[in-house]
Amino acid sequence: MGKKKLIRFRENATFERLFEPSALKLLEIDHHFKGKWSADFFGNDHKLVLELGCGRGEYTVGLAKMFPDKNFVGMDIKGSRLYHGVKAVQNDSVNNACFVRSQIELINKIFDREVTEIWVTFPDPYPGKAHRRLTSPVFLNRYRQILVENGTVCLKTDDYDLYDFTRTLALDNGLRIIDDTDDLYNSLLHSVLPPIQTTYEKRFVQEGKKICFLSFNLNNQLKPLAKKTAGNP
């Protein structure tokens, strides 16, 4: 491991706005803020918004600055990326945001039915391994358990196959699609969505890639993936 990473990991352990629960401990006992993040951590009754696979946390920090009357949690497994987000909330005194370093697989040990909106920003597309995608039925059913009624999921991706896979899942499972475009930057939605670009989004836009956006309600339980689909050989 590089020296820079080690220094960041050590500093991460000192941040008040970064939680690094051990996976083993979470398997035994739920996170102490589960079900009461707004009341017990943020000290208010504001709505709670999550960003999953937040990387350096640009979306979490950007949204928190735009919407001071909501609370934001960014989640990722990579501490060296989260470091940048935590530094930003600390330097700019963004008191309505924090970060959790954990596997998203453990999300139900950390949150209860208390989340109003989930952002999945530029998740790994996992070609040929659909079950690993953060928008596969296994993950969406986990999100369903922590979302309030009419809670929404928003997906931003440069990967058309991942977008199409998620959109097809939503349609096949009777989910309510709210907004949908396979070319965000040439869509009216572009002026409506928050003008925030993540590290990956900046890179993809510079490369001339189209950005897809999909938002939907998790109003139904999703069926498991069929054993053999194009993305799930």
Ligand SMILES: C[S@@+](CC[C@H](N)C(=O)[O-])C[C@H]1O[C@@H](n2cnc3c(N)ncnc32)[C@H](O)[C@@H]1O
């Ligand atoms: C392609 S990056 C995108 C990062 C950021 N959202 C952006 O747009 O710049 C995907 C991120 O998801 C995180 N990630 C992927 N699978 C994860 C999982 N199961 N649990 C936690 N983090 C995960 C990775 O660590 C990585 O930072």
